Amino acid sequence: MNATIETFGLAKRYRKVEALKNLDMTVPANTVCGFLGPNGAGKTTTMRILMGLSRPTTGTAKILGSPIDSDGLSIRSRVGYLSQDPSFYPRFRVHSVLRFAARRYLSGSRAAIDVRVEETLEQIGLADRAGRRVKALSGGERQRLGIGQAVIGRPELLILDEPSVGLDPEGRFQVLSLIESLRDQATIFYSSHILDDVQRIADHVVILDRGEIIAQGPMEQFLGSGARYRVVIEGTGGSAPQALQGLPWVTGVEGVGDGTWEVSVSNQETAERELMPVLARDHGAAIRELRPLVRSLEDIYVGAVGAGEVGDDR
Amino acid sequence: MTAERVPLPRIEAIHPFRGYIGMLGVEMRVWFPWRVAILVLAGLGIFATIYIPWQIAGVNQLGPLFLWSMALWLVVVLISTISLSEGTVLGDIDRGTISWLVAMPIGRPAIIAAKAAAAAFGVGAAVFITGGLLYPLYNMAAKRGITEFTVDELSEVTESPIGRWGTYISLPDVGTYLSMLFAIALLAAFLVAVMILLGSSIRSRTAVFGLGLAAPAFLIAGWVAARDALVASPVGLVTAVAEGVQDRPVEVLVPATATVALSIALVALAIWRFGRRELS
Amino acid sequence: MTDYAIEARSLSKRYRNVHALDGLSLDVAAGSICGFLGPNGAGKSTTMKILMGLIRPTSGHAFVLGHEVGKAGLVARARIGYLPQDPVFPAYLTVRGLVTYAARLYPGHPAGQALRRRVDNMLEQVGLADKARRRLAGLSGGERQRVGVAQALIADPDLVILDEPSAGLDPVGRRAMIDLIAGIGGDATVFYSTHILDDVERVSDSVVMLNHGKVVAQGPLASVLEVTGQDYVIGLRGDTTELRARLTAQPWVSTLVARNRGSVEQWQVQVSDAGIAARQLVPMLADGDHSVLQFHLTDRRLEDAYLQLIGGTDEG
Numbered sequence: 052m053n054a055t056i057e058t059f060g061l062a063k064r065y066r067k068v069e070a071l072k073n074l075d076m077t078v079p080a081n082t083v084c085g086f087l088g089p090n091g092a093g094k095t096t097t098m099r100i101l102m103g104l105s106r107p108t109t110g111t112a113k114i115l116g117s118p119i120d121s122d123g124l125s126i127r128s129r130v131g132y133l134s135q136d137p138s139f140y141p142r143f144r145v146h147s148v149l150r151f152a153a154r155r156y157l158s159g160s161r162a163a164i165d166v167r168v169e170e171t172l173e174q175i176g177l178a179d180r181a182g183r184r185v186k187a188l189s190g191g192e193r194q195r196l197g198i199g200q201a202v203i204g205r206p207e208l209l210i211l212d213e214p215s216v217g218l219d220p221e222g223r224f225q226v227l228s229l230i231e232s233l234r235d236q237a238t239i240f241y242s243s244h245i246l247d248d249v250q251r252i253a254d255h256v257v258i259l260d261r262g263e264i265i266a267q268g269p270m271e272q273f274l275g276s277g278a279r280y281r282v283v284i285e286g287t288g289g290s291a292p293q294a295l296q297g298l299p300w301v302t303g304v305e306g307v308g309d310g311t312w313e314v315s316v317s318n319q320e321t322a323e324r325e326l327m328p329v330l331a332r333d334h335g336a337a338i339r340e341l342r343p344l345v346r347s348l349e350d351i352y353v354g355a356v357g358a359g360e361v362g363d364d365r
Numbered sequence: 366m367t368a369e370r371v372p373l374p375r376i377e378a379i380h381p382f383r384g385y386i387g388m389l390g391v392e393m394r395v396w397f398p399w400r401v402a403i404l405v406l407a408g409l410g411i412f413a414t415i416y417i418p419w420q421i422a423g424v425n426q427l428g429p430l431f432l433w434s435m436a437l438w439l440v441v442v443l444i445s446t447i448s449l450s451e452g453t454v455l456g457d458i459d460r461g462t463i464s465w466l467v468a469m470p471i472g473r474p475a476i477i478a479a480k481a482a483a484a485a486f487g488v489g490a491a492v493f494i495t496g497g498l499l500y501p502l503y504n505m506a507a508k509r510g511i512t513e514f515t516v517d518e519l520s521e522v523t524e525s526p527i528g529r530w531g532t533y534i535s536l537p538d539v540g541t542y543l544s545m546l547f548a549i550a551l552l553a554a555f556l557v558a559v560m561i562l563l564g565s566s567i568r569s570r571t572a573v574f575g576l577g578l579a580a581p582a583f584l585i586a587g588w589v590a591a592r593d594a595l596v597a598s599p600v601g602l603v604t605a606v607a608e609g610v611q612d613r614p615v616e617v618l619v620p621a622t623a624t625v626a627l628s629i630a631l632v633a634l635a636i637w638r639f640g641r642r643e644l645s
Numbered sequence: 646m647t648d649y650a651i652e653a654r655s656l657s658k659r660y661r662n663v664h665a666l667d668g669l670s671l672d673v674a675a676g677s678i679c680g681f682l683g684p685n686g687a688g689k690s691t692t693m694k695i696l697m698g699l700i701r702p703t704s705g706h707a708f709v710l711g712h713e714v715g716k717a718g719l720v721a722r723a724r725i726g727y728l729p730q731d732p733v734f735p736a737y738l739t740v741r742g743l744v745t746y747a748a749r750l751y752p753g754h755p756a757g758q759a760l761r762r763r764v765d766n767m768l769e770q771v772g773l774a775d776k777a778r779r780r781l782a783g784l785s786g787g788e789r790q791r792v793g794v795a796q797a798l799i800a801d802p803d804l805v806i807l808d809e810p811s812a813g814l815d816p817v818g819r820r821a822m823i824d825l826i827a828g829i830g831g832d833a834t835v836f837y838s839t840h841i842l843d844d845v846e847r848v849s850d851s852v853v854m855l856n857h858g859k860v861v862a863q864g865p866l867a868s869v870l871e872v873t874g875q876d877y878v879i880g881l882r883g884d885t886t887e888l889r890a891r892l893t894a895q896p897w898v899s900t901l902v903a904r905n906r907g908s909v910e911q912w913q914v915q916v917s918d919a920g921i922a923a924r925q926l927v928p929m930l931a932d933g934d935h936s937v938l939q940f941h942l943t944d945r946r947l948e949d950a951y952l953q954l955i956g957g958t959d960e961g
Contacts, residue, residue: 128376134464134465137465156376200465219684328931335927336923341937
C-alpha cells in the first residue's frame with residue numbers, strides 16, 4: 052500500500068511533558084484523512100514535526116517516501132501546509148502573498164505565475180479581495196488565504212491544521228467544498244473538531260489522545276457499515292417483508308416502527324448484491340428507504356476519548 | 366480555459382539556501398523605506414543639534430559641536446540599528462510568519478542570510494544617504510567659519526580631552542568623509558549581525574535589545590581603553606571615525622576586513638542556531 | 646406576564662454608515678432552547694448586547710422577561726445570566742473568587758455558608774471543582790469558557806444568553822456544553838449563538854437565523870428544516886454506466902451528481918416529479934449488474950437549510 056505519511060515511533064518531549072509518545076501512523080495515498088483528537092492531544096505538534104518546524108525527540112517519519120530529517124526541503128516543495136490561525140505579513144496584499152508563495156514552488160515567467168495566482172484566487176473565493184492588505188482581512192478570509200498559499204504550488208499532500216475553525220457555516224462549507232474538490236489531486240491530511248463534517252468527507256481516520264494514537268483506519272472500518280440495514284417499506288402492515296425470511300445471510304429482522312425494520316446480515320457482500328433485488332421483487336415501488344446503519348463518528352470518538360466535563364480541553 | 370494549459374513546472378533545485386532571492390525581496394520590502402527613513406531622520410536630527418545652537422549661541426561656541434555631532438550620530442546610528450533590528454528574527458517569530466516561511470520549501474539558512482543581508486544593506490544605505498545629505502550641510506556651516514579654531518579656544522569651551530588632539534579641527538575632505546561613512550555603515554552592519562545572532566538564539570525581545578546594547582558599549586569601551594591593540598576589529602572602525610573627524614588619515618582597510626569576517630561568522634552562527642530552533 | 650422570554654420589535658442599530666441591525670424582530674418562547682444563527686458580522690453579538698443593556702438600539706424595542714430593555718432592564722437582568730464572546734475576566738481572581746463575585750452581583754443572593762455551597766455546587770457542575778483556587782490567568786481556553794458558563798448560571802437565572810459558548814472547544818467539550826444546555830432548558834430559557842449547526846440540531850427547540858442585521862427565518866426547528874427540498878441518495882457499487890445513462894435520460898430526473906468514495910459511488914439525484922420518481926426509481930435500480938448499497942431521501946439537515954436561507958439573502 053502506498054502511504055503518503057508514515058511515522059515510526061515518533062515521540063516529542065518538552066522538558067517534563069511527553070507531547071507525543073511512540074507514534075506509528077500511516078496515512079494512505081490519495082485519501083482524505085481526518086486527524087482527530089481533543090485539544091492538547093498533540094495534533095498540532097505532529098503536524099509541526101512533519102513540516103520541519105519542530106524536531107522529534109526520537110523516531111522518524113517519511114513523507115511521500117522520503118525521510119523528513121534528511122529530505123525536509125524537497126518534501127516541503129511537494130507539500131502544502133496551513134497552520135492554525137495562520138499569519139502573514141500584515142502590510143502585504145493578498146495577491147503578493149500568493150505570488151510569493153507560488154514562486155517558492157513553481158518556476159515560470161511573471162505572467163505565468165500571475166495566471167496561477169488568479170486561478171487560486173478563484174478557487175478560494177478571494178478574487179475580489181486580491182488587492183486588500185492582510186491586516187484588513189476577516190478571520191475567515193485569512194483562513195482562505197492560508198488554504199490558497201497551501202494549494203498554489205500544486206502539492207501532492209496537504210496538511211491542514213483545523214482549516215475550518217472559527218468560520219461561520221458558509222465559510223466552513225466553502226472550505227469543505229474546497230477540500231472535496233482537491234480530493235483527486237492530493238492526499239489531504241487535516242484536523243478538525245467538527246466530526247460530522249469529517250464523517251461526510253474523510254476516507255481515513257486517525258484519532259489521537261494524550262500523545263498516543265488510540266485508533267486509526269479506513270472510515271468504513273470505523274463506522275462499521277454493512278452489518279445492519281434499515282429498510283422502510285410502505286403499506287406492509289405489521290408483518291416483516293416476506294422476502295427476507297428464510298434467507299441464509301439474514302440473521303435478524305427487527306421491527307422498529309410503522310413499516311420500518313432493522314435487518315442484520317451475516318454476509319456483507321451478499322447483502323449488498325441481493326438486498327435490493329430481493330426486496331424490489333416483492334415490494335417494488337413501495338420501498339422508501341434502504342440504508343446501511345452506521346455509527347456516528349462523533350459517538351465513536353466520544354466513546355474512544357472518553358466523555359468529559361463542560362468545555363473540557365485536557 | 367484550464368484544460369489545455371500546461372501547469373507550471375516545479376522548481377527542482379534543492380539546497381539549503383533555496384529561496385534566498387525571494388526572501389531577500391520580502392525583507393527589503395520590510396526594511397525599506399520605514400527603517401531607512403527613521404535612520405535618515407535620526408541623522409538629520411543630529412545636524413539640527415548644531416544648527417539650532419549655532420543660530421542661538423554664535424560662531425565660536427560651535428567648534429567642538431561638529432565633533433560632538435559626528436560622535437552623537439555614530440552612537441545614534443548604532444543604537445537605532447539595534448532598536449530597529451531587534452525584531453528582525455523575533456518579530457517574525459512572534460507574529461507567526463516564521464512558521465509560514467519555514468513550512469515552505471525555503472531553507473532556514475536562506476531566511477537568516479536574507480534577513481542579515483537586507484538589514485545590513487538597509488542600514489548601510491541609510492548611513493550613506495544621511496551622510497550624503499549632511500555633507501553639504503556641514504560644508505555650509507563650515508563656510509560660515511565655525512569649524513576652525515585653536516586648541517586653546519577648544520579648551521575654553523569644553524574641558525574634555527578633545528582639546529588635546531591635533532591643532533585644529535576642520536571638516537574632512539570628501540575622501541576621508543566617505544571612508545568615515547563606510548566605517549559607520551560597517552559598524553552598523555556588524556551590529557545587525559549581532560542582533561540576528563541574538564534573535565536566533567534567545568526568545569525574549571527585550572533581552573535581545575538589552576544584550577544588543579552591550580555591543581556598542583563594548584566598542585566604545587574598547588576604543589577608549591585599547592584602541593591600538595584592537596585595530597583589527599570593529600573597534601578599529603570606531604578609531605577610523607574618530608581619526609577622520611580630526612581630519613587625520615583614516616585606516617579603514619584592516620578593521621573593515623576584520624569586521625566583515627567577524628560579521629559573516631556571527632551570521633553563520635545564527636544560521637546554525639536557527640537551524641536547531643523549535644518553531645511553533 | 647408574558648410567554649416570551651425575549652421579544653424584539655424592529656430593532657435597529659446604526660454605527661455611522663453601517664447598519665449592524667436593520668429592523669430585527671424576534672421572539673423566544675419561555676422555557677425553550679433557541680439557537681441564534683448567522684454569518685460572522687450578521688449582528689448576533691450586537692443583538693445580545695442590546696438585550697443585556699450594554700448598548701442602546703438606534704430604534705425599536707426589546708423586552709427580556711417581559712421588561713423593556715433599557716428602562717426596566719435592570720430588573721430583568723437580575724434574572725438573566727450572560728456569557729459574552731471572548732469573555733475577559735480579571736486575571737488575578739481565582740475561579741471560586743470570580744464565580745462568587747458574580748453571584749454577589751445579583752440581588753437576593755445567598756450569603757455566607759449558603760453562598761459558598763452554591764458556588765461549590767456550580768463549580769462541580771462545570772467540572773472545575775479541583776481548580777477552584779486557580780487564578781484565571783493560568784487557565785486554558787476551555788477552562789475559561791467553563792468559568793464563563795459558571796458565572797452565567799450561578800444565580801439560577803430564568804434566561805441564559807450565551808454568545809458562542811462552544812467556540813474553541815473540542816468535540817468532547819462541545820458535547821458536555823450541549824448536555825449542560827439541555828439540562829438548563831425547560832426550567833430556564835436558553836438563547837445561544839453558535840456556528841456548529843449539528844449541535845443546534847441536537848439540542849434546540851427553535852432557531853432564529855440572522856443575516857445583514859435582519860431575521861431571515863425563525864421558528865421551530867422542524868419547520869425551518871422543511872425549507873430544504875429532498876433529493877434521492879443512491880449508493881452503488883459495480884458497473885453503473887448503463888444505469889446512469891438510463892436515469893439521466895428520464896424526463897423526471899433534473900440532475901444527477903456522482904461522487905466516488907473508494908469503490909462506492911454515491912449519487913444525489915434531483916427529481917422534478919416526486920410521484921413518478923417514487924414509482925419508477927426502485928425498479929430501475931433493482932435491475933442490473935450493480936449492487937445497491939443505499940437508497941433514501943436526503944436527510945433534512947440544518948446546515949442545508951441554513952445555506953439555502955442565508956445564501957438566499959446575500960447580496961452576492
